[in-house]
Amino acid sequence: MKYTIAIIPGDGIGPEVTTQAKKALDAVAEVYDHIFLYKEAQMGACAIEKTGDPLPQETIDICKNADAVLCGAIGELKYDNDPTLKVRPEQGLLRLRQELELFCNVRPVKAYPKLLKNSPLKKEIISGTDILIYRELTSGIYFGKKEISEDGLSASDVCSYTVDEISRITHLAFKAAQDRKKKVTLIDKANVLATSRLWRKTVAKIGEEYPDVALDFMFIDNAAMQIVLNPTRFDVILTENLFGDVISDVACVIGGSIGILASSSVGGKNALFEPIHGSYPQAAGKDIANPLASILSAGLMLEHLGLHDEADAIQRAVEKSLDLGITTQDLKGKNQYSASTAKVGDFIADYI
Amino acid sequence: MKYTIAIIPGDGIGPEVTTQAKKALDAVAEVYDHIFLYKEAQMGACAIEKTGDPLPQETIDICKNADAVLCGAIGELKYDNDPTLKVRPEQGLLRLRQELELFCNVRPVKAYPKLLKNSPLKKEIISGTDILIYRELTSGIYFGKKEISEDGLSASDVCSYTVDEISRITHLAFKAAQDRKKKVTLIDKANVLATSRLWRKTVAKIGEEYPDVALDFMFIDNAAMQIVLNPTRFDVILTENLFGDVISDVACVIGGSIGILASSSVGGKNALFEPIHGSYPQAAGKDIANPLASILSAGLMLEHLGLHDEADAIQRAVEKSLDLGITTQDLKGKNQYSASTAKVGDFIADYI
Ligand SMILES: CC(C)[C@H](C(=O)O)[C@@H](O)C(=O)O
Numbered sequence: 226m227k228y229t230i231a232i233i234p235g236d237g238i239g240p241e242v243t244t245q246a247k248k249a250l251d252a253v254a255e256v257y258d259h260i261f262l263y264k265e266a267q268m269g270a271c272a273i274e275k276t277g278d279p280l281p282q283e284t285i286d287i288c289k290n291a292d293a294v295l296c297g298a299i300g301e302l303k304y305d306n307d308p309t310l311k312v313r314p315e316q317g318l319l320r321l322r323q324e325l326e327l328f329c330n331v332r333p334v335k336a337y338p339k340l341l342k343n344s345p346l347k348k349e350i351i352s353g354t355d356i357l358i359y360r361e362l363t364s365g366i367y368f369g370k371k372e373i374s375e376d377g378l379s380a381s382d383v384c385s386y387t388v389d390e391i392s393r394i395t396h397l398a399f400k401a402a403q404d405r406k407k408k409v410t411l412i413d414k415a416n417v418l419a420t421s422r423l424w425r426k427t428v429a430k431i432g433e434e435y436p437d438v439a440l441d442f443m444f445i446d447n448a449a450m451q452i453v454l455n456p457t458r459f460d461v462i463l464t465e466n467l468f469g470d471v472i473s474d475v476a477c478v479i480g481g482s483i484g485i486l487a488s489s490s491v492g493g494k495n496a497l498f499e500p501i502h503g504s505y506p507q508a509a510g511k512d513i514a515n516p517l518a519s520i521l522s523a524g525l526m527l528e529h530l531g532l533h534d535e536a537d538a539i540q541r542a543v544e545k546s547l548d549l550g551i552t553t554q555d556l557k558g559k560n561q562y563s564a565s566t567a568k569v570g571d572f573i574a575d576y577i
Numbered sequence: 578m579k580y581t582i583a584i585i586p587g588d589g590i591g592p593e594v595t596t597q598a599k600k601a602l603d604a605v606a607e608v609y610d611h612i613f614l615y616k617e618a619q620m621g622a623c624a625i626e627k628t629g630d631p632l633p634q635e636t637i638d639i640c641k642n643a644d645a646v647l648c649g650a651i652g653e654l655k656y657d658n659d660p661t662l663k664v665r666p667e668q669g670l671l672r673l674r675q676e677l678e679l680f681c682n683v684r685p686v687k688a689y690p691k692l693l694k695n696s697p698l699k700k701e702i703i704s705g706t707d708i709l710i711y712r713e714l715t716s717g718i719y720f721g722k723k724e725i726s727e728d729g730l731s732a733s734d735v736c737s738y739t740v741d742e743i744s745r746i747t748h749l750a751f752k753a754a755q756d757r758k759k760k761v762t763l764i765d766k767a768n769v770l771a772t773s774r775l776w777r778k779t780v781a782k783i784g785e786e787y788p789d790v791a792l793d794f795m796f797i798d799n800a801a802m803q804i805v806l807n808p809t810r811f812d813v814i815l816t817e818n819l820f821g822d823v824i825s826d827v828a829c830v831i832g833g834s835i836g837i838l839a840s841s842s843v844g845g846k847n848a849l850f851e852p853i854h855g856s857y858p859q860a861a862g863k864d865i866a867n868p869l870a871s872i873l874s875a876g877l878m879l880e881h882l883g884l885h886d887e888a889d890a891i892q893r894a895v896e897k898s899l900d901l902g903i904t905t906q907d908l909k910g911k912n913q914y915s916a917s918t919a920k921v922g923d924f925i926a927d928y929i
């Protein structure tokens with residue numbers, strides 16, 4: 226089969242890690258007799274430099290016409306350190322999520338046996354962890370009105386949600402739970418926020434349609450602690466945009482490195498696959514960034530395209546690289562030999 | 578000397594733990610020849626039940642006229658599980674923070690050597706951790722306009738900040754850093770939120786007045802991960818209300834139990850001292866709750882009143898109880914003998 230894949234390398238380490246993901250996809254194409262047609266597109270700081278716009282119309286068009294989108298990472302220190310800049314790299318990613326209506330961001334968090342020792346958490350705490358985080362991705366405080374007063378002395382951000390926005394991702398989360406341990410935990414701050422109370426009410430009602438799935442609720446402050454204290458208690462986590470951003474980064478510590486966590490964003494006009502990690506500009510060009518999150522994102526993409534054997538091949542190759550210890554420095558002890566970004570990518574492609 | 582202390586036992590385990598704190602204060606009074614006059618006041622679910630109001634005017638008056646306020650914990654399951662209730666226990670605490678203008682919430686997080694083994698984190702990660710979290714407490718999304726549409730189909734919360742609100746806590750944080758490791762980390766989400774960019778700009782500018790203090794910035798998602806991966810990199814953390822709520826709960830895992838973390842809320846017309854933990858209604862009345870956070874809150878209160886030796890006496894007694902293992906079950910292994918709430922309180926009072 227032939228597939229058109231939009232590739233957005235982005236900023237920082239984005240280009241190097243997507244290069245490795247492409248190697249893995251090329252290997253899959255050869256073995257399983259597919260054609261992957263890559264259409265490269267610009268987004269983020271690099272797009273601002275070239276076009277003045279973090280999300281040029283051409284990028285939107287390429288993404289809308291592709292079968293799936295594979296994204297590297299977005300962001301540059303220059304913008305992080307200068308809060309006065311009006312045009313910012315992240316706006317590109319946020320607008321693309323909205324343009325493609327990617328309201329449902331799924332982030333799997335697993336404790337790989339081989340990586341247990343890499344986590345700052347004790348082995349007995351994390352062993353067996355298998356969580357799916359469903360994060361709402363196109364609403365909430367990310368997309369509400371933002372204001373800064375004319376005199377520059379005050380600013381505001383609005384968080385808003387509708388029952389429709391909550392319902393569509395809630396159904397997806399419950400359906401996912403039905404194929405797993407049949408438990409959904411809604412994370413909110415219903416003791417303080419009106420939007421959280423709307424989430425709690427809406428999700429509770431929808432939960433009645435899934436009597437086989439247990440539903441419980443947790444405040445975000447407590448949840449951010451519980452996911453470290455007792456990660457195995459979670460199955461599917463459902464939450465709004467900002468809380469999902471935070472809780473999924475905390476959950477990263479379970480896997481031993483943020484460098485191995487992939488995500489898919491689905492629900493709308495297309496689907497986008499990207500690492501959870503950022504653009505890590507400090508490491509750009511050094512051939513040290515972990516390409517596994519990007520490669521696993523490509524795996525999630527194949528799964529989404531219905532190519533299950535192909536996705537399995539990627540998963541197996543990644544696990545093999547972990548087993549053999551052919552990994553980048555973030556997964557290594559201080560004086561251990563580590564492989565470069567390209568070497569890990571080569572190994573995975575070869576193994577496939 | 579004679580001091581009037583407003584005591585707000587609150588809900589759940591609140592009354593039992595404040596009883597132990599009072600024991601400690603009574604012991605201090607005896608040894609150091611003070612008089613602590615306790616004025617008990619109602620707040621939270623218990624106040625709603627008695628008066629219909631989570632913060633009766635009488636409570637505000639008692640607090641305003643006291644030398645300091647010691648608070649237990651607020652919240653009841655009935656309200657957590659019913660998002661449609663309009664009058665809620667937490668409103669009492671939030672309004673009291675506002676009435677007393679307690680804009681600066683300070684949460685110390687330390688790794689006690691004796692408790693290193695209790696943390697889910699590996700010893701070598703947390704050993705030596707000593708963080709002060711400065712959380713803005715009377716603004717942000719907690720106090721912005723909350724709306725639910727008439728048809729009940731949408732809701733919104735507004736987060737807003739002014740330069741003044743940011744400045745006053747920022748100065749306190751920098752001053753605290755000057756007496757410590759001279760490092761302030763601002764936690765925000767400046768790549769997405771307008772209010773965060775106002776924080777970043779304002780704090781950067783104020784930072785110039787403290788050339789001896791190093792300032793760095795971190796996004797909340799990354800920070801929530803870094804505080805687990807590398808807690809010793811932090812000295813003073815400065816952040817807005819909601820992010821402070823979350824990051825301080827994540828930081829709890831360093832101490833081994835949320836049951837030992839105290840906080841002070843200062844800046845305005847009075848000062849309030851309370852545990853970071855909630856009302857834990859499931860444990861209420863069982864004599865199993867950890868009273869140390871409440872006792873340490875009393876210690877912070879003595880410090881605030883200028884009673885340094887007295888505060889030290891409490892601190893030493895708490896450390897002794899940890900050394901001897903006279904602690905509640907949350908600090909114990911599965912089959913270890915643990916002491917009751919009252920026993921721990923008695924030991925500490927005796928030791929003082
Ligand atoms: C880059 C940033 C805007 C983004 C977000 O906050 O959504 C990132 O942290 C993520 O989680 O994908």
Ligand SMILES: CC(C)[C@H](C(=O)O)[C@@H](O)C(=O)O
Nearest residue numbers: 416417446651652667822853
């Ligand atoms: C009870 C709740 C409203 C409160 C908060 O969110 O501020 C609590 O979590 C805290 O941290 O003091």
